[in-house]
Every structure is written in structure tokens, then in C-alpha cells.
Amino acid sequence: MAELVYPPVIGFARVMFKAQGLRFDIGGTEHVPREGGALLVSNHIGYLDFIFSGMTVLPAKRLVRFMAKESVFRHKVSGPLMRAMKHIPVDRSEGMHAYAHALTALRSGEIIGVFPEATISQSFTLKSFKSGAARLAMEAGVPLLPVALWGTQRMWTKGHPRQLGRNRFPITIRVGEQMTPDENEKPGALTRRVRLRVQELLEDAQRAYTGRPNGPEDRWWLPAHLGGTAPTPEQAAAMDRE
Template sequence: MAELVYPPVIGFARTMFKALDLRFDVKGSEHVPRRGGAVLVSNHIGYLDFIFCGLAARPAKRLVRFMAKESVFRHKVSGPLMRSMKHIPVDRAAGVDAYQHALAALRSGEIIGVFPEATISQSFTLKNFKSGAARLAQEAGVPLVPMALWGTQRLWTKGHKRDLGRRHIPITVRVGEPLAADPAETAESVTVRLRTRMQELLESAQRAYPVRATGPQDAWWIPAHLGGTAPAPAEAVRG
């Protein structure tokens, strides 16, 4: 079936990013499979993360179907777009349907996008991972493709006013080599390996990021352990 909505949405996003002169630094896009199913797994630090994950898959000419909370699909604007782009709604009270939907898509050769933290990390560090991405990859017999984003929190994130008109923001993306999800291994063990690799990618993205805070007022987007004023993980959970 022809993709009537997804490509124009990508084109619009690219036009907006060009207008804002966002400074992209993307490495590892060649690790996104050019054919066949895969689970693309990313950290989650901002509301626009799915867009940047999707853009990283474009050199491989792949469209990513993201699993997203069901409320997004009820919105009068985002809902029709999400459905037309064949993203997958997740009702946390009844996740079996979403899991089966994603599994069928993987088996048909699609790339499914998953944020295993299940919510935005307000500390901008990796939260605990759910094991669903690993279980999907194991059951479908497809690889996990780890990814890390950095800088997207400066545009729009939880607990902060969105700043979509700000120009010249650097966005750093690192994509790692696919990880095999052996069905003989426990999903929890696969998830530990996945999280370890994503931590390495995240640290690589942070080291490469070309901007540092100029003072306390500009340090909110930097994790506490890196000298910023973002809440520590334990404080973020309490908040």
C-alpha cells in the first residue's frame, strides 16, 4: 500500500529543521537494516524524539513505526497523522494488543520504534528499561538496533516550556550495530546488554555535543552528574 502521509510529514519536518538551522551530527545510520524487520530502540529525553529517530533511518530508506501511548492517537491533530503513518497505539492497561500488532509488523519486515524507558527521563539519564523490546525481537527473530539522542530535550521536554522557535540547536544522534536477541537468552539478560550498549552510545553523543552550559540558567538540560542542574534520577522519580 502506498505511503501517502508519512513521506510528506518527513518532508515538512526537514523543512522546519532547515528553517531552524538545527545542527545535526548523525553517526551510525548505516547500522539501520535496509530490509527486513528490526526493533529500533532509543533513549527518551524529549517529545520530538520519535522524529529524530525516524530521520536517522532515512539513509536506509526505512520508515519506522513507533509504539506510542494511546492518548496521542485520540488527539484531533496528531491522532489521524499517527494512524495514517501506521504507528502503534499502546494502552498501558491492555498492552497485549499493541504487542501483537508490533509483532505482526516485525514479521512482515517493518522496523518498529520503541522507547524502553516508557516515558521521558527528566534527569536526562537512562531510566530502567522495560523488557518488551527484547521480547519482541526474540519472538520475531529480528535484531535490536540501539540508538542514543542528545540535544532534543532543549527543544521540548517534560517540565519545561517548549522552545520550537529557537535556532541553531545541535542535535546529536548515535546508532549502534544491531544486537542479536537470542531466544535462548532471557529477555531480562538481553535488556541488560541493550541498556549497557545504549549507555555507551549516550555517553559518546554527550562527549561529541558541541555546546556546554554558560551558567546555571543554561544548565537545566545537563544531567547532574555532568555538572548540570537537571534533577538527579532519584529526584526525578519523586517529582
């Protein structure tokens, strides 16, 4: 079936990014499979992460169907677009329907995108991963594709105003090699291994990042361990609980 909505949305996003002066450094796109199902697994630091992680598959002429919370599909603007782009709604009180939907899509050769931290990390460090992504990939018999994003939090993230004007922010993205389960590997072990790989990619993206704070008051987007004023992981966990 022809994709009538997704390509124009991508084109619009590219025009907007150019107008904003965003500078992209994307590495590892050669690891994206040219055909067949795969589960894209990314860290989550901003509201626009699905757009940026989805950009990694474009050189392979692929599209990503993201699993997103069901409330996004109820919005009068985003809802029709999300459905037309064949993203997958997730009702957290009834998650098996979304799981079955994603499983069918993976087996039919789609790339499915997930954020296994489940929510945005307000410390901008990697939170623990839910094991659902590993279970899904193992049951579908597809590889996991690890992705790390950095700089996207500067545009729009939880607890901070949007910066969607001409800001010229650098955005750094790293894609790792496809990962498959080892023989007799359990979902929990695979989850830990994938998280470790995303952590390595994230550190690589942070080292390569060319952006610098615009003064002392602009250190909010840097994690505490990198000299920033973002909450520590412990503080962020307490904020999530509240």
C-alpha cells in the same frame, strides 16, 4: 501500499528543522538494515524524540512505525497523522493488542520503534528498561537497533517551555550495531545488554556534543553528573511517582 502521508510529514519536518537552524551530527546509520524487520530502541529525553530517532533510518530508505501511548491517537491533530503513518497505539491497561500488532509488523519486515524507559527521563540519564522490547524482538526473530539521542531535550521536554523558534541547537544521534540474542539468552539478560549499549552510545553522543549552556541559568538540560541542574535520577524517580 503507497505511503501517502509519511513522506510529506518527513519533508515538512526537514523544512522546519532547517528554519530552526538545527545542526545535526548523526553517526552509525550504516547499521540500519536495508530490508527486513528490526526493533529500534532509543533513550527518551524529549517529546520530539520519535522524529529524531526516526531520522536514523532515512539513509536506508526505511520508515519507523512507533509504539506510542493511545492518548496521542485521540488528539484531533496528531491522531489522524499517527494512524495514517501506521504507528501503533498502546493502551497500557490492555497492552497485548499493541504487542500483537507490533509482532505482526516486525514479521512482515517493518522497523518498529520503542522507548523502553516508557516515559521521558527528567534527569536526562538512562532509566531502567522494560523487558518488552527484548521479548518482542526475540519472538519476532529480528535484531534490536540501539539508538541514543542528545540535545533533543533542549527543544521540548517535560517540565520546561518549548523552544521551537530559530534556536540553532545541535542534535547528536548515535546508532549502534544490530544486536541479536545470544544462545539461550533470557529477555532480562538481553534487556540489560541493550541498555548498556544505549548507555555507551549516549555517552559517546554527549562527548561529541558541541552545544554549551547559554549562561548559568541555562544548565537545566545538563544532568547533575555533568555539572547541570537537572534533577538527579533519584529526584526524577520521586517526581515520576508523584
